[in-house]
Amino acid sequence: MSAEREVWREALGVVLATSAYGVSFGALAVAAGLDVWQACVLSLLMFTGGSQFAFVGVFAAGGLTALPSAVASAALLGVRNVAYGMRMSPVVGGGVWRRAAAAHFTIDESTAVAISQSDPRLRQVGFWVTGIGIFLGWNATTLIGALVGDVLGDPKTWGLDAAAAAAFLALLWPRLKQRQAIAVGIAAAVVAAAFTPFLLPGLPVLVAAVVAILVGWFNWFGRPDAAATAESTSEVAR
Amino acid sequence: MSVWSAILLAALICLALKAIGYLVPPKVLEAPRPARISDLLTVGLLAALVAVQTLGDGQSIVVDARLPALLVAAGLLWLKQSFLVVVFAAALVAALLRLAGLAA
Numbered sequence: 001m002s003a004e005r006e007v008w009r010e011a012l013g014v015v016l017a018t019s020a021y022g023v024s025f026g027a028l029a030v031a032a033g034l035d036v037w038q039a040c041v042l043s044l045l046m047f048t049g050g051s052q053f054a055f056v057g058v059f060a061a062g063g064l065t066a067l068p069s070a071v072a073s074a075a076l077l078g079v080r081n082v083a084y085g086m087r088m089s090p091v092v093g094g095g096v097w098r099r100a101a102a103a104h105f106t107i108d109e110s111t112a113v114a115i116s117q118s119d120p121r122l123r124q125v126g127f128w129v130t131g132i133g134i135f136l137g138w139n140a141t142t143l144i145g146a147l148v149g150d151v152l153g154d155p156k157t158w159g160l161d162a163a164a165a166a167a168f169l170a171l172l173w174p175r176l177k178q179r180q181a182i183a184v185g186i187a188a189a190v191v192a193a194a195f196t197p198f199l200l201p202g203l204p205v206l207v208a209a210v211v212a213i214l215v216g217w218f219n220w221f222g223r224p225d226a227a228a229t230a231e232s233t234s235e236v237a238r
Numbered sequence: 239m240s241v242w243s244a245i246l247l248a249a250l251i252c253l254a255l256k257a258i259g260y261l262v263p264p265k266v267l268e269a270p271r272p273a274r275i276s277d278l279l280t281v282g283l284l285a286a287l288v289a290v291q292t293l294g295d296g297q298s299i300v301v302d303a304r305l306p307a308l309l310v311a312a313g314l315l316w317l318k319q320s321f322l323v324v325v326f327a328a329a330l331v332a333a334l335l336r337l338a339g340l341a342a
Contacts (some may be wrong), residue, residue, distance in 0.1 A: 006320070013322045017329075038245055045249035048256075055248055057296075059241075067244040071251070078252035083279055085259015103256040108287065115280055159332030162307035165291035166328030169308060172284040173315045175277075184278045185285035192286035196294050204294075205286040212282025216275030 011129035019137025026145020032060035043142040105131025303341035
């Protein structure tokens with residue numbers, strides 16, 4: 001009961017911080033040359049912030065001739081949602097329509113809130129509250145942003161960019177108990193930052209995901225699969 | 239390619255990618271290696287998002303009000319404060335530093 005309420009609070013905190021960014025997306029989309037409807041359709045149908053910002057950013061930089069690259073960058077940034085869908089598939093359970101709806105609500109934030117919960121029921125609550133909440137909030141603020149542009153002011157003035165970073169950190173924190181997870185967390189953060197100047201926004205996160213996959217595949221810094229014995233130095237070295 | 243067709247094509251690709259994850263058989267996640275990779279992928283993605291959300295500005299790395307705000311958030315998490323307290327404090331720190339002109 002109180003655990004479920006805590007999930008609601010956590011989810012709504014993420015919903016508020018994330019939805020606020022819809023204002024900047026709507027405003028940027030219109031500034032890039034899209035009309036209000038086009039901005040809204042991106043938020044309604046694409047509904048994955050990184051891809052939306054990438055599409056608008058490339059279009060703003062290159063215009064009509066850059067449209068194929070805009071599509072490609074949006075698609076590449078959407079690839080991480082495959083991993084999120086795999087994680088969420090057992091969480092949301094059965095039913096074609098339920099799973100189809102879940103697929104649309106599968107984004108960074110709904111996945112992150114869901115997987116940081118301790119039991120299946122709380123993961124479900126976290127996923128749906130965050131996903132539906134952001135869908136409603138994000139589309140509303142996209143429309144507002146597109147209509148009134150930056151009249152509302154910069155979300156940075158209110159520290160909402162820092163709030164989003166803190167939200168991701170708060171979701172990460174409880175998962176940093178084992179040495180392997182801590183090593184991956186540090187490596188992923190360093191790699192993502194290091195690649196930021198050289199790749200399109202969003203792609204450094206994918207490169208960091210490759211680091212996690214490599215460490216997981218070879219079980220570096222981890223315990224042996226079979227035995228639960230104390231790790232020997234040779235295991236660590238391997 | 240018109241703007242509308244580009245928008246619809248990109249949106250359809252992104253929707254399809256979301257759906258693919260749900261079509262992978264659940265058994266894939268049961269073996270130790272996929273389970274471990276999946277868990278570490280989560281940690282890696284969250285950590286990368288923290289880094290990019292804190293330091294990224296388009297394709298440049300900048301140190302601004304977000305970094306001290308994140309350090310305050312980390313301190314509060316260390317003290318086992320709740321999610322909303324942590325997120326609100328981070329926003330407050332960044333907003334105040336900007337208001338005072340102490341950070342960008």
